[in-house]
Amino acid sequence: MGEIQFNHTLPIQLRFNDVDKFGHVNNTVYFSFYDLGKTEYFASVCPHIDWEKDGIVVVHIEADFLAQIFSSDRIAVQTAVTEIGTKSFKLAQRVINMDTQEVKCVCTSVMVTFDLTRREAKPIEEEWIEAICKYEGKDLRKQK
DSSP states (O other), rough: OOOOOOOOEEOOOOOOGBOOOOTTBOGHHHHHHHHHHHHHHHHHHHHTTTTTTEEEEEEEEEEEOOOOTTTOEEEEEEEEEEEEEEEEEEEEEEEEEETOOOOOEEEEEEEEETTTTTEEOHHHHHHHHHHHHHTTSOOBBOOO
16 A cells, blocks of 8 residues: 555544553544545545435445554544546555554545435546546546
C-alpha cells in the first residue's frame, strides 16, 4: 500500500472504551475508524449525497494489523479510492500515528453504491466519479 497517495486524512480521538485490558486499541475498533474515514471522505468529496437515499455499503473488507495503538497515541485514518467500476469501487485505508507516521493497520475494501429506497445496487453517479477522480488526481475508472 506504499505506492498509494492518501489525500484524505481524518484525525481520530481515541475513547476510553477503545482500549482493552492489554492496554492497546482492540482490533475490532479499527473498523469503526475506517467507517469514520469513509463517511467523511464521501461527504467531503462527492457532491449531492443524500444519506437517506444513497447508500455506500461494504461488500468485502480485509485488514492487516501491523503495530499496536496505545491510548496515548495520536492517530488518524487515511482514505483513498483506488479503482472505480460501474456499481462498485475499491478503497484503501490505513491508520497512522500522526506524530511518527508509523502505519498501524492497512485495510482494503470493496464498496457498492446502493439505492436505499429500492434496496438494490445502483450505478455510481457520474458526478461522484468525476469528483473522486479529480480529488485523487487521476482517472480511476476500471479499464475494460
